[in-house]
Amino acid sequence: MKETLTLTTGQGFWSALIWAAAALATLLLAGLLWWRGRREYKRGTEQELPFLSGERAENPGVGALHLYWGLTEALRPVLERLRSWHSGVINDYAGWFVVILGIVLLLVLV
Amino acid sequence: MIGNLPFVACMVLIALGFWTLLFKRNLVKLVIGVGLIESGVNLFLVALGYVRGGVPPIYTYAPAGAPMVLPTPQALTLTSIVIGLATTALMLAFAVVIYRHKGTLDARKIRELRG
Amino acid sequence: MSAHIPILAIAVPLLGGFAVPLLAKLHKGLRDAWALLVVLFVGACVGYVAVHVFTQGLWVYVLGARHPQETLAPGGFPIRIMLVVDGMSAFMGVIAGLLALVAFPFALRFLPEEEGKSLALTLGLLLLAGILGMAYTGDLFNFFVFLEVTSIAACALIGFRTWTSRAPEAAFKTMLLYSLSGLLFLLAVAFLYGEYGALNLAYLARELRGTFVDRLALGLFLAALLMKAAAAPVHFWAPDAYGEVPAAKALLLVVNTQVSLYGLWRVLFTLYGGLWDAGVGWLVVALGLLTMVVAAFMALVQTDLGRLVAYGAVSQIGYMMLGVGVGLVSLAGRPEYGLVALKGGVFHMLNDALTVGLLFLCVGAVEWTKGTRDLRELGGLGHGLPEVALCFLLAGLALAGLPPLNGFASKILIYQGSFRLSPILTAVAVLASILLLAVFARAFQGAFLGPKAEVPNRVPGVFLLSMAVLAVGLLVLGLVPGFFLEGVVTPAAEALWRGRALYLAAVLGG
Numbered sequence: 001m002k003e004t005l006t007l008t009t010g011q012g013f014w015s016a017l018i019w020a021a022a023a024l025a026t027l028l029l030a031g032l033l034w035w036r037g038r039r040e041y042k043r044g045t046e047q048e049l050p051f052l053s054g055e056r057a058e059n060p061g062v063g064a065l066h067l068y069w070g071l072t073e074a075l076r077p078v079l080e081r082l083r084s085w086h087s088g089v090i091n092d093y094a095g096w097f098v099v100i101l102g103i104v105l106l107l108v109l110v
Numbered sequence: 111m112i113g114n115l116p117f118v119a120c121m122v123l124i125a126l127g128f129w130t131l132l133f134k135r136n137l138v139k140l141v142i143g144v145g146l147i148e149s150g151v152n153l154f155l156v157a158l159g160y161v162r163g164g165v166p167p168i169y170t171y172a173p174a175g176a177p178m179v180l181p182t183p184q185a186l187t188l189t190s191i192v193i194g195l196a197t198t199a200l201m202l203a204f205a206v207v208i209y210r211h212k213g214t215l216d217a218r219k220i221r222e223l224r225g
Numbered sequence: 226m227s228a229h230i231p232i233l234a235i236a237v238p239l240l241g242g243f244a245v246p247l248l249a250k251l252h253k254g255l256r257d258a259w260a261l262l263v264v265l266f267v268g269a270c271v272g273y274v275a276v277h278v279f280t281q282g283l284w285v286y287v288l289g290a291r292h293p294q295e296t297l298a299p300g301g302f303p304i305r306i307m308l309v310v311d312g313m314s315a316f317m318g319v320i321a322g323l324l325a326l327v328a329f330p331f332a333l334r335f336l337p338e339e340e341g342k343s344l345a346l347t348l349g350l351l352l353l354a355g356i357l358g359m360a361y362t363g364d365l366f367n368f369f370v371f372l373e374v375t376s377i378a379a380c381a382l383i384g385f386r387t388w389t390s391r392a393p394e395a396a397f398k399t400m401l402l403y404s405l406s407g408l409l410f411l412l413a414v415a416f417l418y419g420e421y422g423a424l425n426l427a428y429l430a431r432e433l434r435g436t437f438v439d440r441l442a443l444g445l446f447l448a449a450l451l452m453k454a455a456a457a458p459v460h461f462w463a464p465d466a467y468g469e470v471p472a473a474k475a476l477l478l479v480v481n482t483q484v485s486l487y488g489l490w491r492v493l494f495t496l497y498g499g500l501w502d503a504g505v506g507w508l509v510v511a512l513g514l515l516t517m518v519v520a521a522f523m524a525l526v527q528t529d530l531g532r533l534v535a536y537g538a539v540s541q542i543g544y545m546m547l548g549v550g551v552g553l554v555s556l557a558g559r560p561e562y563g564l565v566a567l568k569g570g571v572f573h574m575l576n577d578a579l580t581v582g583l584l585f586l587c588v589g590a591v592e593w594t595k596g597t598r599d600l601r602e603l604g605g606l607g608h609g610l611p612e613v614a615l616c617f618l619l620a621g622l623a624l625a626g627l628p629p630l631n632g633f634a635s636k637i638l639i640y641q642g643s644f645r646l647s648p649i650l651t652a653v654a655v656l657a658s659i660l661l662l663a664v665f666a667r668a669f670q671g672a673f674l675g676p677k678a679e680v681p682n683r684v685p686g687v688f689l690l691s692m693a694v695l696a697v698g699l700l701v702l703g704l705v706p707g708f709f710l711e712g713v714v715t716p717a718a719e720a721l722w723r724g725r726a727l728y729l730a731a732v733l734g735g
Contacts, residue, residue, distance in 0.1 A: 006707050011645075014634065014706075016634075067670060068667060078522065079522060082522055082523055087224055090220075090397070090398050091135065093402060093462065094405065096459055097406075105445075107444075107508055108440045141401075144401060147405070186366055193377075193407075200381060208393045223468070
């Protein structure tokens with residue numbers, strides 16, 4: 001029975017049951033904190049309205065495309081390079097295949 | 111030396127095919143490039159099975175004791191030709207559809223899917 | 226009758242596929258029932274074969290012999306075409322059968338009648354037949370034929386929507402690269418035939434000596450199959466293809482990629498078992514790392530939901546290559562961690578099939594209801610499609626390898642195995658996983674969170690059923706991984722790890 005639930009990896013083990021117990025405990029703790037939350041919060045009042053920098057924001061949705069803006073901005077040179085490899089020109093793709101063929105043959109024959 | 115000529119020819123064909131794939135921009139020419147590589151491979155297969163002075167591998171017509179050309183590579187080549195016909199037809203059909211949509215066959219301009 | 230099941234698993238979808246348009250002339254309902262029946266039959270066949278192989282060992286089926294176990298012609302030479310099903314083949318068959326069983330009911334509802342549904346079903350069944358043929362065959366030329374069958378069927382499906390401008394473009398590029406890889410595979414087969422005069426995989430495996438021609442053939446096999454399996458940097462066709470194929474059929478395309486990877490393992494472990502230096506193993510590991518990182522980065526900047534999921538699918542190929550590649554590097558000494566990593570890589574094939582399959586089904590459901598997959602226009606679907614949102618979240622987390630889902634179970638094996646070889650490998654793999662988590666958080670927010678959006682169509686019950694099957698699979702595989710690891714994955718991994726001698730003995734005797 002234990003074998004079906006646990007995964008031994010040679011250096012340790014992984015059991016979903018233990019994980020589930022830990023997750024349950026964490027959830028209980030979080031629920032406890034949430035339940036003790038602020039009493040002055042009222043549903044259905046202006047407290048639910050979104051604000052951005054203190055201003056009422058009409059359409060506050062941060063679109064998915066704005067997510068990780070900092071990361072993509074920081075990695076822009078890398079990402080641009082990667083995108084330029086996916087150029088969409090079939091000749092380039094054939095060229096990459098020739099490159100891989102060359103590398104593999106070099107590795108195998110030499 | 112003359113016996114190696116078919117092998118030289120198929121390597122030249124394959125090299126030409128790769129050249130076409132790398133440097134030609136017209137989609138139809140690219141399909142021709144694949145066809146060149148395919149011809150090279152088929153020629154290689156047939157040339158492998160040839161036995162000098164051999165007779166066609168048909169038992170009924172072969173004189174007794176005569177060496178036969180290997181039949182298996184010929185069967186393989188036939189299969190490969192049929193498959194090649196299907197792939198070529200499919201690629202040309204897609205080239206036609208692409209031309210209808212975009213009005214061009216230039217590989218550099220057909221890059222709606224990128225990045 | 227039961228002695229012929231391996232060949233029936235290939236023959237029935239092949240013939241049944243061509244019967245589909247004929248039956249459509251009679252009655253549409255009859256055609257749908259027929260397609261389902263064929264897929265159910267194939268599922269039963271691969272299940273039977275798998276149980277048989279996992280309990281009783283290799284199953285060899287010879288075509289054209291007096292009885293199907295007669296492997297050698299008079300003279301002791303394996304001249305006939307044969308199917309050789311070992312643990313790994315049976316495992317691939319199970320994956321293909323499982324995804325087909327999920328994909329076809331979905332496709333029957335997903336494909337509109339006026340968009341040539343009958344032909345799409347035919348192509349789907351042909352693709353399935355080709356995949357099973359590649360998994361089961363024990364003959365190199367047969368492998369090439371089935372490889373081309375899958376190429377043609379897959380590309381016809383990719384370019385199926387000829388009225389869009391993107392689909393034919395994706396199909397043309399994919400077909401060109403597929404035929405290139407197929408031709409190089411054939412060239413490699415021709416080299417081996419020229420040297421040894423045989424096409425039988427087991428016979429060639431016994432005869433190979435590591436000469437110049439053998440090595441040349443190995444290089445050609447490697448390049449061809451890496452291309453077909455979408456390893457970076459020759460993965461460029463994969464996002465186009467996965468993104469443009471009708472979503473219900475993307476599942477079969479995922480299996481097609483995996484079975485090409487299976488072909489690579491077959492060539493490296495069974496055909497060339499141990500003839501190369503460790504360089505080839507390191508190449509597989511390095512390309513695996515490159516694949517996962519490049520694909521994860523590219524997924525981060527996608528705005529099309531289908532293309533984003535496609536890049537996610539490509540990145541998973543990298544994990545399989547890493548896991549099995551570590552096994553390959555350490556094959557000479559056979560240390561314990563090599564087997565652990567190998568098991569992880571093989572296990573990840575099953576997990577990837579379920580996870581990516583579920584993601585593509587979710588993409589299909591979103592496309593069905595909203596008519597678009599553009600993340601710039603989507604949003605707020607979670608209110609109207611809570612079931613789809615839940616499935617997408619589950620699958621996204623599983624793909625990123627979060628416990629307790631199935632992706633974690635296989636990834637921890639890969640991590641632990643590769644850590645012993647070099648910690649750098651594990652670090653890169655974990656980094657790619659974190660990136661994937663970011664990718665799917667972004668995709669989930671873009672499609673399902675936000676202000677409530679109108680949902681014009683309800684999701685049909687069949688969609689939900691297909692998705693529920695895969696979602697339950699994700700959870701079950703994650704919660705009791707040991708059960709599946711022992712029952713299914715270990716026989717498959719052992720077939721690669723030590724099964725070469727058994728494979729040769731089953732075909733050649735002695």
